[in-house]
Amino acid sequence: MIDTAKLIVPFDKRPAWVARFRQLNTLDSASGVSRTNINPSSSYKKAGIYLPRLTYIERPSREEGRLFQLAVEVSVPKLLFGNNFSEVTEGDLDDVAKKLSNVLRTTYNIWILPDILLTSAVSRIDYCKNIIFADHTPVSTLVGNMRTADISKTYDVQKTDFKNGGHIWHVHTNSLDVAMYDKVADLNQEKVSPKRSHERDGYSQMRLLDSVEFNRSVSVARFEVRLNSMAKIRTELKAVGFFGGITFSELYSIELAREILLRHWTQVITKIPKALLDTDTPEQLLLNITKSNPGIKAREALAIMGVRLLASGTDERYLRNMLEGLFSPSQYRRLKNKSREPPKPMQLKNLLRVTDVLTAMKPVRIEDYC
Numbered sequence: 204m205i206d207t208a209k210l211i212v213p214f215d216k217r218p219a220w221v222a223r224f225r226q227l228n229t230l231d232s233a234s235g236v237s238r239t240n241i242n243p244s245s246s247y248k249k250a251g252i253y254l255p256r257l258t259y260i261e262r263p264s265r266e267e268g269r270l271f272q273l274a275v276e277v278s279v280p281k282l283l284f285g286n287n288f289s290e291v292t293e294g295d296l297d298d299v300a301k302k303l304s305n306v307l308r309t310t311y312n313i314w315i316l317p318d319i320l321l322t323s324a325v326s327r328i329d330y331c332k333n334i335i336f337a338d339h340t341p342v343s344t345l346v347g348n349m350r351t352a353d354i355s356k357t358y359d360v361q362k363t364d365f366k367n368g369g370h371i372w373h374v375h376t377n378s379l380d381v382a383m384y385d386k387v388a389d390l391n392q393e394k395v396s397p398k399r400s401h402e403r404d405g406y407s408q409m410r411l412l413d414s415v416e417f418n419r420s421v422s423v424a425r426f427e428v429r430l431n432s433m434a435k436i437r438t439e440l441k442a443v444g445f446f447g448g449i450t451f452s453e454l455y456s457i458e459l460a461r462e463i464l465l466r467h468w469t470q471v472i473t474k475i476p477k478a479l480l481d482t483d484t485p486e487q488l489l490l491n492i493t494k495s496n497p498g499i500k501a502r503e504a505l506a507i508m509g510v511r512l513l514a515s516g517t518d519e520r521y522l523r524n525m526l527e528g529l530f531s532p533s534q535y536r537r538l539k540n541k542s543r544e545p546p547k548p549m550q551l552k553n554l555l556r557v558t559d560v561l562t563a564m565k566p567v568r569i570e571d572y573c
């Protein structure tokens with residue numbers, strides 16, 4: 204659904220509360236733009252309490268002399284739930300506006316009514332979906348498959364990252380970011396250093412690490428599309444056939460999230476060479492063996508993989524004589540029987556599961572997996 208949005212709240216004149224933050228002011232003398240950042244304090248971060256990031260801006264205007272704006276950057280699920288493993292629904296919109304208004308008032312003494320927040324324009328928005336795999340699927344396999352996609356003609360790519368040991372696939376352009384990453388692994392990176400994680404403000408969900416990792420069979424992949432400017436938001440809306448405005452209430456839409464996420468996911472998955480998926484490489488064999496045999500031990504999975512690889516390039520009678528000579532006839536028969544049935548191909552199935560989840564857009568609740 205929606206994760207982070209940056210709302211632009213206009214004022215007719217300089218608000219009285221600005222004086223309390225003027226010591227943080229920075230002025231760009233060349234453009235005449237004055238900017239004040241109001242970020243969560245370290246005490247809130249240590250306590251794991253999520254707060255939105257604020258930026259007060261004054262800029263010259265030909266028509267009005269000077270514009271006065273407050274940019275409110277908020278992760279909607281973190282605001283409501285303290286984490287974004289759980290996802291919001293359209294029914295949460297009024298609660299989001301009320302909660303944001305209350306946080307601004309009680310924390311910063313900035314009074315903005317919920318209705319004003321709902322009708323504020325959005326200058327940046329992130330549409331995201333968590334894909335839960337409850338069958339030992341490593342997110343790195345999705346990332347590895349996406350890495351083979353030839354997207355050079357699809358995106359005006361400035362940078363493509365495969366960071367943190369293959370946990371993140373990230374395409375960055377001037378006004379767009381598209382990423383698939385391992386939520387749990389990324390949060391572990393945040394624990395080491397916030398600069399090493401893809402996601403911002405992970406401090407509010409550190410307590411979830413133990414509960415999420417408690418169920419080792421569960422992995423959480425996150426597909427994310429960040430639209431980083433008003434112009435890009437309008438371009439994307441036009442591309443999916445939406446011709447409304449860019450206010451918070453209009454962009455807070457499951458249908459929009461579905462269409463935009465599917466649009467970019469389709470552009471990636473169609474560029475993945477399918478002939479390379481589920482081949483008999485050691486990596487793919489091991490992945491398919493573990494997926495076909497839930498709960499299999501590492502030693503047994505590696506043994507089955509080794510026998511299959513040996514059998515693919517060796518005469519069977521020679522292989523039998525060699526293994527019986529090295530070990531025993533009973534051990535050979537046991538390994539042979541377990542490796543007789545080829546593992547089910549799973550890599551394309553995993554990619555298609557992402558498509559199914561994006562299409563359904565059923566909200567995730569982390570409580571269901573802890």
